[in-house]
Amino acid sequence: MSGPPPDFLVHDTGDAVGVVVVEGITAGQTLEGWIMDSDETLTMAINEAIPLGHKFALKDLKDGDSVIKYGEDIGRTIADIPKGNHVHVHNLKTSKW
Secondary structure, eight states: OOSSOOSEEESSTTOSEEEEOSSOBOTTOEEEEEETTTTEEEEEEOSSOBOTTOEEESSOBOTTOEEEETTEEEEEESSOBOTTOEESTTTEEETTO
């Protein structure tokens, strides 16, 4: 990747979530991200504040959908999650529990 450092990372083109890698993300921001496996950039509007290291939806997710991160199924949604919203324990149940 060339240019400024990304605001978020996506490991695989099939991932459903991006991971924020900077602090201070607030609702209404537009972020620049990097898809690592394809070396592409991606621009996303964010609907909510997202803490450093947390995930957000790259597409609309429906209740019960599998969530793919790093190319792996990390769990299922327990609510609808609009594109650009925070994905965390309040709306995602891990596959391991």
